[in-house]
Amino acid sequence: MSEDVKQQVIAELKEASLGKFAIQLDESTDVAACAQLLVFVRYVTGQDFKEEFLFCHTLNTTTRGEDIFNEVSLFFEKEGLSWNNVCACTTDGAPAMLGRRSGFRGRVNQVNPETKHLHCMLHRYALASKTLPPDLKLVLDDVVHMVNAIKSSALNTRLFSLLCQEFGSDEEVLLLHTEVRWLSRGNVVSRVESLKEELTEFFKCDNKAKSLEFTKKLSDSQWLQKLAYLSDIFLRLNSFNLSLQGRFATVSDFMDKLRSLTMKLELWEGKVKDGNLSMFEHLGEALDKSQNTGKQDVMQLVQSHLASLRMEL
Template identity: 35%
Template sequence: MDELVFVCLCWEKPICLVCNESVAAMKEYNIKRHYDTKHSKKFADLQGQLRIDKAESLKKQLERQQHSFRKHNEDSEAVVKVSYIISEKIARKSKPFTDGEFIKECLEDAADVLSPLQKSLYAKVSLSGVTVARRIEDLAGDIERTLSEHALQFVYYSIALDESTDLTDTAQLAVFIRGIDTNFVVTEEMAALVPMKGSTKGSDLYESFNAVINRYNLNLAGITTDGAPAMVGKNEGLVALVKKSNPDVPFVQYHCIIHQENLCAKSVNIKDVMSIVVKTVNFIKSRGLNHRQFQEFLKETNAEYGDIIYFCDVRWLSRGKMLKRVFDLRNEISNFMKTKNKDIPHFSDKEWLADLGFLTDITSQLNNLNEKLQGKNNLVHELFDYLKAFELKLELWISQFQRNIITHFPHLSLFQISNMNKYTTALQDLKTQFQSRFHDFRRDEKYLNLFARPFTVSVEEVPEEFQMELIEIQCNSALKDKFND
């Protein structure tokens, strides 16, 4: 019917090209009635090609309108997306929420130079402190919902717990969860950071822990803690309370391997090296005038570095970085302290400097081990392998020191050492520290070997409950190899 050319099908309903009204049903009667009652008199004189050209013109006009609406919606969605992206980066870098307003100013100024036509879009990005806080809250809720959905597929899961105090003296309980589903897909995520306003006894930690975990009806496989008494107390510790409330759940318990490695590292101490170094650094860094003069002194002497580093006991790796910086700037520090009438004779004592070099080297080695133990998606047998490898290194270094070989200690090797006994003793003490810790991992070493290397483990080395499974795995592997040959 040629008089219906003013109606086109767009989206799900037919839309009139003239008035842009939609027709309820795609039926010829409804379309014809709309045309006859509203547009037949106006367009009755248009016939033939004129009628077709008019229809095409109205159709293109409608398409331009729809494209304009779509473009507006796309721009609005892009502006909101940018707001979420920047808010996430602010949260990841632990920056103040009010920094969003400064970032927006930077975006507008950059757009004014690079893309003036798009500046209006950047101006629409909402990054006020309240908006950033709301965006981060939305993202956190989305992460929690996603984690909850993944948790429904978990066959087993384990928990890692750490309690520490923030800058406002509020105790924070960090809860990390790692779960595995039937397809062996591992999900590892921070489940919650629970502020604790009151005491931090085992019962308090247990209540906060339950508030997070009760939402997951899962099979608990293991708990790793920081080893604090409130966590591992025999009767009232968090782990003991979890065992009491779940007597039929045979989960394993571990003391965080990184915490234990750090405790071993703290045992390394040669005479008064750390106390003198820390005292010297604090003298320079804690007084504004001294700090500025020291930085200027380093510039004048063309030193390798422009400043020294504070040591913070909570930030474990800062110890090694501080020692290396002090060792590299030992001459500059000594000369600067003389200008302050605070001459430190130790910085001119080659024996003390050799001690500093040894402590720098061994701390650097311990820091490298600590970094290997960190990060996501590390399995327990891999972490324990790193530890055993480091223990073998200690044995190698001890044997080399007994023969006056110090190749692996570059800072110590700068000095002529006549007596290596004290350094050998220090390494032996460190080895003893490693051997006296990590009992929980050594206890389960046979299980770790079975998991990591099932084809190199003999049947007699594994518990009886796993012997049949091991035999089946090894037989299937042998048959597969024979078939391939």
């Protein structure tokens, strides 16, 4: 069935209305440490666009631009496709992809100088959304260290899970942060924010110096306020990220959504300046619990982050 679907796609590519098609590709290493190259294709058939998965191949050795180009070229040669029909190519911003000479982009230009090269908008958005002031970056680092302190030990993981069961928590497992997983920051921070009481109790029972430091942070009202804000803003950014994903999305769709987000950020910045935190639920709760201790400092930090994030986007 898989081979039949592939042959149908290739047949449609050869009969495409304009005789041209665009490809989008990415190389990433999976959990088994295997480098996988994925290629998608978009073309015109009849009076409509069509978007399909073309192939996924494993890169057995290096993952240079030359290796990626050779893998795609072998597939084209085997299936009777031509680089001359590739009108556009979208990749991320990795050097192996964008190199003008030995990179994938440079190799494609050698066989078809007419190919347009685009930087994936979703990838660019993910890079821009990583903007964090030093104070918030320190809180994120603390969260990652806390999670690693538990997840790095099988015994600690089991004990923490039992503790969560005793607390009657909805969640019993912490999530690991991975840089290449764009949504992981928000998921990790949200889980820690929801399990902060369980984490406090867990680290209190451990007399290690690092655990005492974690307990102190989890008892610091300003640290908790920053954690709550990170949980709120990452939730919003992850939701936006997911809205950009999916089939048949166009540049116009992306730009409309991006303009909408930047306008929201400007609106939120103004509301925070006026003391309105209705859009940041967890931060509002954290400030209420601390009786607004250090509220002014946190509000200024939030305004600064929203402004810098809007400029980056």
